[in-house]
Amino acid sequence: VAQWLDEREQRAWRGLLRTAAELDALVSRELQASSGLSKADYDVLVPLSEAGDGRLRPYALGAALSWEQSRLSHHVARMQRRGLVEREECRDDRRGAFVVLTSAGREALDRAAPAHVAVVREAVFDGLTADQVDALGDITATLLARLHATPLEDT
Amino acid sequence: VAQWLDEREQRAWRGLLRTAAELDALVSRELQASSGLSKADYDVLVPLSEAGDGRLRPYALGAALSWEQSRLSHHVARMQRRGLVEREECRDDRRGAFVVLTSAGREALDRAAPAHVAVVREAVFDGLTADQVDALGDITATLLARLHATPLEDT
DNA sequence: CAAGATTGAACCTTCAATCTTC
DNA sequence: GAAGATTGAAGGTTCAATCTTG
Numbered sequence: 149v150a151q152w153l154d155e156r157e158q159r160a161w162r163g164l165l166r167t168a169a170e171l172d173a174l175v176s177r178e179l180q181a182s183s184g185l186s187k188a189d190y191d192v193l194v195p196l197s198e199a200g201d202g203r204l205r206p207y208a209l210g211a212a213l214s215w216e217q218s219r220l221s222h223h224v225a226r227m228q229r230r231g232l233v234e235r236e237e238c239r240d241d242r243r244g245a246f247v248v249l250t251s252a253g254r255e256a257l258d259r260a261a262p263a264h265v266a267v268v269r270e271a272v273f274d275g276l277t278a279d280q281v282d283a284l285g286d287i288t289a290t291l292l293a294r295l296h297a298t299p300l301e302d303t
Numbered sequence: 304v305a306q307w308l309d310e311r312e313q314r315a316w317r318g319l320l321r322t323a324a325e326l327d328a329l330v331s332r333e334l335q336a337s338s339g340l341s342k343a344d345y346d347v348l349v350p351l352s353e354a355g356d357g358r359l360r361p362y363a364l365g366a367a368l369s370w371e372q373s374r375l376s377h378h379v380a381r382m383q384r385r386g387l388v389e390r391e392e393c394r395d396d397r398r399g400a401f402v403v404l405t406s407a408g409r410e411a412l413d414r415a416a417p418a419h420v421a422v423v424r425e426a427v428f429d430g431l432t433a434d435q436v437d438a439l440g441d442i443t444a445t446l447l448a449r450l451h452a453t454p455l456e457d458t
Numbered sequence: 459c460a461a462g463a464t465t466g467a468a469c470c471t472t473c474a475a476t477c478t479t480c
Numbered sequence: 481g482a483a484g485a486t487t488g489a490a491g492g493t494t495c496a497a498t499c500t501t502g
Binding site for chain 4: 360361362372373375376377380393396398399400
């Protein structure tokens with residue numbers, strides 16, 4: 149079934165994981181230093197701020213982040229302690245809940261965003277051509293579609 | 304300095320991090336199930352097996368993985384408890400040490416590798432054209448060169 | 459019994475402090 | 481004092497178990 153990876157494949161495979169890991173670490177350090185938010189905090193705040201009323205069901209937020217429920221639940225608990233989000237009950241479905249952006253959460257996000265974008269732009273987009281940006285978008289969209297289509301070892 | 308990210312940039316940026324995270328999770332689950340190794344274990348074993356005599360200095364291994372010393376030290380301690388690696392003193396420089404692959408470690412790697420490669424091939428390379436593989440390799444090589452050149456927030 | 463969500467324990471990662479040798 | 485490496489504590493992530501409502 150398999151065969152080894154050839155040199156070009158190794159370069160692409162190792163490059164993909166390494167690049168993402170290093171960019172994530174870079175961005176995490178920058179966020180922590182500039183705003184006290186972790187990258188995970190930031191990633192949670194963004195979809196909440198993009199939701200019309202600043203609130204999402206945990207399962208929807210988890211899906212938006214590709215996070216497990218448990219991870220989200222623990223993380224939201226920590227963010228709640230710091231006042232960045234709140235929990236609310238759901239009237240329609242009493243098993244359910246909402247994660248709600250607080251004004252402190254929105255302010256933290258607004259404070260963090262400009263420097264965050266600047267670092268991403270400098271580290272990534274200043275170094276790539278427009279064609280490369282599009283190619284990267286196409287490649288990752290293809291791979292994500294495959295990952296979500298085939299439950300391989302997924303689930 | 305900044306300006307917001309446009310749609311294409313967002314697609315590439317979010318796609319890169321998301322794809323790498325999901326592939327890492329997929330591969331981790333597969334390794335855990337098939338061989339009991341974590342992805343981190345696997346990542347440590349590979350450079351050791353590629354070193355001629357199965358031993359590397361911690362600082363060199365850390366550099367090969369882009370890991371902090373502390374993370375490596377903790378991880379090696381856990382792998383040592385499970386018999387996958389050993390520690391050895393370094394005669395040349397008595398501050399130093401070696402991490403050494405054990406035969407159990409090499410066997411675990413050999414057992415894990417075929418299924419691991421198969422999953423990577425199925426999830427990634429079966430879905431991309433040869434040109435896309437090369438483009439991905441070029442893009443990530445460019446970005447890694449930038450990351451290692453500019454100590455931005457790096458350090 | 460399944461879906462939405464949380465919890466506790468175990469494991470992993472980071473940060474700052476430490477220890478030894480150069 | 482700096483380099484190589486380790487340690488302990490705090491915070492983050494995963495896994496399995498649990499609780500409640502549909």
